[in-house]
Amino acid sequence: ETGVTQSPTHLIKTRGQQVTLRCSSQSGHNTVSWYQQALGQGPQFIFQYYREEENGRGNFPPRFSGLQFPNYSSELNVNALELDDSALYLCASSQTSGHNEQFFGPGTRLTVL
Amino acid sequence: QKEVEQDPGPLSVPEGAIVSLNCTYSNSAFQYFMWYRQYSRKGPELLMYTYSSGNKEDGRFTAQVDKSSKYISLFIRDSQPSDSATYLCAMSPRGGGSEKLVFGKGTKLTVNP
Numbered sequence: 769e770t771g772v773t774q775s776p777t778h779l780i781k782t783r784g785q786q787v788t789l790r791c792s793s794q795s796g797h798n799t800v801s802w803y804q805q806a807l808g809q810g811p812q813f814i815f816q817y818y819r820e821e822e823n824g825r826g827n828f829p830p831r832f833s834g835l836q837f838p839n840y841s842s843e844l845n846v847n848a849l850e851l852d853d854s855a856l857y858l859c860a861s862s863q864t865s866g867h868n869e870q871f872f873g874p875g876t877r878l879t880v881l
Numbered sequence: 882q883k884e885v886e887q888d889p890g891p892l893s894v895p896e897g898a899i900v901s902l903n904c905t906y907s908n909s910a911f912q913y914f915m916w917y918r919q920y921s922r923k924g925p926e927l928l929m930y931t932y933s934s935g936n937k938e939d940g941r942f943t944a945q946v947d948k949s950s951k952y953i954s955l956f957i958r959d960s961q962p963s964d965s966a967t968y969l970c971a972m973s974p975r976g977g978g979s980e981k982l983v984f985g986k987g988t989k990l991t992v993n994p
Contacts, residue, residue, distance in 0.1 A: 810969050810984030872924030
């Protein structure tokens with residue numbers, strides 16, 4: 769069974785730039801959720817994708833957007849980066865049915881200068 | 882008031898100690914309660930998953946939920962240096978992989994040999 773993978777591991781951007789983060793879900797999972805974890809904080813829900821459609825969104829501005837592809841992998845895009853966007857971005861994959869666990873990837877560490 | 886409150890610690894204990902980690906919450910709709918462990922530079926991994934009130938035991942770990950007090954706990958018996966990590970509580974109104982998880986800030990635990 770292949771786990772959740774994310775790329776890149778870390779990256780550095782400057783204010784105003786745009787970034788794309790990628791996530792490959794675990795085999796057999798059809799749902800991907802994205803979370804932002806600032807330093808010293810717990811993860812905060814950004815949004816979720818199910819069958820290529822957004823299926824719920826947290827309290828994040830529209831410059832945070834995403835995609836899910838037919839193979840259930842996903843992208844998180846952030847436009848007009850701000851300093852406060854510096855965080856660990858986690859993706860979690862899961863099945864929608866039953867009491868199923870969300871399996872987290874190792875995260876992408878984004879630093880905005 | 883935040884939906885989920887967790888004392889961030891840090892907590893330092895000697896090997897073999899009993900560790901108690903706690904979270905309180907304000908949203909009475911929460912029915913599913915989880916504890917995740919997060920090692921440095923890794924994504925969170927699920928330790929315990931409980932529904933509604935009661936206790937659940939898994940090896941050295943015991944999770945307790947008291948919905949009347951809106952209080953959950955994780956106990957670690959015979960703590961080991963390998964237990965050194967950040968422990969995150971998380972909760973949701975419903976089970977299933979499509980649920981948005983609401984996390985506490987995490988408690989950083991160090992178990993000293």
